[in-house]
Amino acid sequence: MTDPTDALTTDITLTDATVKFIQRMPVTKVVDEITVGDIGQAASCTTPSRTRLYIREHVGEDDLGGDYYSSQQIVYSTGYVSLTNTPAPVTYAIPPTTFRKGRGYSFVLSANYSSTDCKAGRQTTWAHNEPKINAGPALCTGAPTDKRMWHVGGLDDANAFCVTRPPGSRTFAPDMPTGWLVSRAPGVNWDIMSGSYPSTDPIPASSCGTSSGGSPLALGAGPVFWRFRPDSSGTISEYICRWSQFADHETTVEDGWYYAQPWLVAKGGAARDMYLRLDTIDYDALLEKHSPTLKFDADENFYPQDAGAMTDFHDPPSSGYEVDSAYTNILRDGAEQILAAAGSPGPGAGIFPPPLDLASLGATYGFGSGEIPSSPDDWIDARGSTPLQYQTDAVDMYTIGYDDVTYGRVVYDPSDDQLWLQYWFFYYFNSYEVSGLGVHEGDWEMVQIGLGSTQTPQHMTFAVHGYAYGLDWSEVEKVGPTMDSPVVYVAARSHASYPESGESPIDVEDWFDPTDDHYGDDFAQRPVLQEINSETAWTGWKGRWGASRDGSFQSPINPSEQGDRWDQPSAFHTSAREW
Numbered sequence: 001m002t003d004p005t006d007a008l009t010t011d012i013t014l015t016d017a018t019v020k021f022i023q024r025m026p027v028t029k030v031v032d033e034i035t036v037g038d039i040g041q042a043a044s045c046t047t048p049s050r051t052r053l054y055i056r057e058h059v060g061e062d063d064l065g066g067d068y069y070s071s072q073q074i075v076y077s078t079g080y081v082s083l084t085n086t087p088a089p090v091t092y093a094i095p096p097t098t099f100r101k102g103r104g105y106s107f108v109l110s111a112n113y114s115s116t117d118c119k120a121g122r123q124t125t126w127a128h129n130e131p132k133i134n135a136g137p138a139l140c141t142g143a144p145t146d147k148r149m150w151h152v153g154g155l156d157d158a159n160a161f162c163v164t165r166p167p168g169s170r171t172f173a174p175d176m177p178t179g180w181l182v183s184r185a186p187g188v189n190w191d192i193m194s195g196s197y198p199s200t201d202p203i204p205a206s207s208c209g210t211s212s213g214g215s216p217l218a219l220g221a222g223p224v225f226w227r228f229r230p231d232s233s234g235t236i237s238e239y240i241c242r243w244s245q246f247a248d249h250e251t252t253v254e255d256g257w258y259y260a261q262p263w264l265v266a267k268g269g270a271a272r273d274m275y276l277r278l279d280t281i282d283y284d285a286l287l288e289k290h291s292p293t294l295k296f297d298a299d300e301n302f303y304p305q306d307a308g309a310m311t312d313f314h315d316p317p318s319s320g321y322e323v324d325s326a327y328t329n330i331l332r333d334g335a336e337q338i339l340a341a342a343g344s345p346g347p348g349a350g351i352f353p354p355p356l357d358l359a360s361l362g363a364t365y366g367f368g369s370g371e372i373p374s375s376p377d378d379w380i381d382a383r384g385s386t387p388l389q390y391q392t393d394a395v396d397m398y399t400i401g402y403d404d405v406t407y408g409r410v411v412y413d414p415s416d417d418q419l420w421l422q423y424w425f426f427y428y429f430n431s432y433e434v435s436g437l438g439v440h441e442g443d444w445e446m447v448q449i450g451l452g453s454t455q456t457p458q459h460m461t462f463a464v465h466g467y468a469y470g471l472d473w474s475e476v477e478k479v480g481p482t483m484d485s486p487v488v489y490v491a492a493r494s495h496a497s498y499p500e501s502g503e504s505p506i507d508v509e510d511w512f513d514p515t516d517d518h519y520g521d522d523f524a525q526r527p528v529l530q531e532i533n534s535e536t537a538w539t540g541w542k543g544r545w546g547a548s549r550d551g552s553f554q555s556p557i558n559p560s561e562q563g564d565r566w567d568q569p570s571a572f573h574t575s576a577r578e579w
Contacts, residue, residue, distance in 0.1 A: 441546025
């Protein structure tokens with residue numbers, strides 16, 4: 001798209017220049033900069049050209065605000081930016097703004113209203129989706145080209161609405177994989193079609209219209225719904241048409257394209273691409289800024305560490321490697337069959353299973369054919385049978401680099417448009433016991449921080465056993481040079497997270513008045529932050545971190561399988577108890 005041989009620079013009117021991202025956002029992101037380009041002031045300008053950017057959100061079918069095109073709201077308007085004489089990318093800063101999954105957005109360039117500013121500009125665009133796109137054998141003039149919505153590649157890109165095109169000039173390349181196009185019906189404008197059809201019956205294919213010559217506008221065109229909008233008689237008033245070569249409605253595709261309007265002064269010719277980039281806020285910096293400081297009790301004997309300590313531990317005998325739980329940690333399925341083993345030489349070395357490490361865990365396993373799905377019945381069988389053995393193994397792994405780690409992730413909760421910073425801690429073993437109950441291999445604990453609209457903390461959730469405590473940010477103890485690191489008091493041996501020093505009762509059935517000691521009287525530690533996200537394979541694993549699978553005190557399931565703690569952080573906080 002930036003190949004200079006494809007560049008086309010044309011005059012534009014800055015009061016009517018729009019860059020549109022029509023396909024719905026595939027993910028939610030918080031954006032603080034938007035770059036469009038290339039734009040500059042026209043050579044004819046004798047006074048400066050300055051522009052601002054209006055960002056409009058188009059509501060979709062899940063929103064009661066109206067249809068995709070006509071119902072818009074301005075999310076933000078930027079300050080004015082001066083243009084250079086030579087077209088170049090222009091960056092507009094905005095406060096951190098949530099661009100929501102499932103919404104479409106328009107970016108409108110507007111000239112300064114000052115009478116002394118020049119309203120003309122120059123815009124550079126590139127051939128659409130090069131090198132995949134053939135510009136097409138025919139160029140049309142005078143036909144609107146601004147209603148094409150989405151596609152990925154492979155389209156023979158002659159004007160989609162050229163009613164005077166030569167026979168055969170409108171074709172689809174065989175490798176056209178996905179996308180959307182708006183069609184029209186005779187006498188209807190170029191927006192979403194309107195008509196009255198019973199909501200219980202399919203809209204007839206003929207409703208997608210014909211060309212002036214009486215032939216269908218599309219190969220296999222058919223109506224689909226963008227928004228259901230029944231009126232008092234129970235009819236649907238708005239719909240769009242889709243070519244059969246394009247992806248189904250609501251399909252998320254790998255990538256999309258942005259288009260600039262107008263592409264040419266006359267709004268004719270093949271579609272042209274314009275540069276548009278949405279820069280997210282610095283999630284890494286936010287996670288780092290607010291990563292917790294942990295204060296441990298003097299009675300603690302396990303500390304948060306790299307989760308690979310459990311997947312990678314092996315201590316083979318001097319006689320050579322053995323697949324034996326006395327020497328190595330083993331991944332097993334629900335029938336206790338061996339799937340992989342830490343330190344294994346691998347199947348190529350004989351009868352050994354695939355090697356086990358953190359990278360091999362995932363929704364499907366990263367060993368063998370890579371097509372074996374993980375299961376909630378899968379579990380890691382750690383070497384050892386006594387707290388002392390587990391402690392020795394954990395320390396051994398700690399000393400070779402599997403040491404202090406906090407796993408941080410940013411998660412957006414659409415229920416209330418809130419961004420959360422989550423911090424997860426892995427412990428090799430939970431040695432807390434009451435009358436022989438409570439111990440288990442592996443332990444995952446967490447805290448989370450809810451951010452406000454300006455990305456500053458508002459409140460915090462401390463996970464404690466099967467429940468949590470919620471506090472306002474002003475109530476949380478904080479340390480660090482800028483007082484941004486919340487303090488977490490880790491309960492001795494159970495590793496539950498508390499906001500203050502002291503002793504607290506544990507709300508667990510069938511126990512006799514158990515309590516957690518979380519005095520923080522030993523030492524404080526701010527573990528090294530490792531960011532995790534949807535691309536971190538092991539977060540998609542379905543299994544259990546340890547061999548404790550019976551009774552009330554089981555080894556923990558993977559964090560991503562822990563319900564609201566992972567998927568609905570706002571609900572998890574709402575359900576938290578007052579401290």
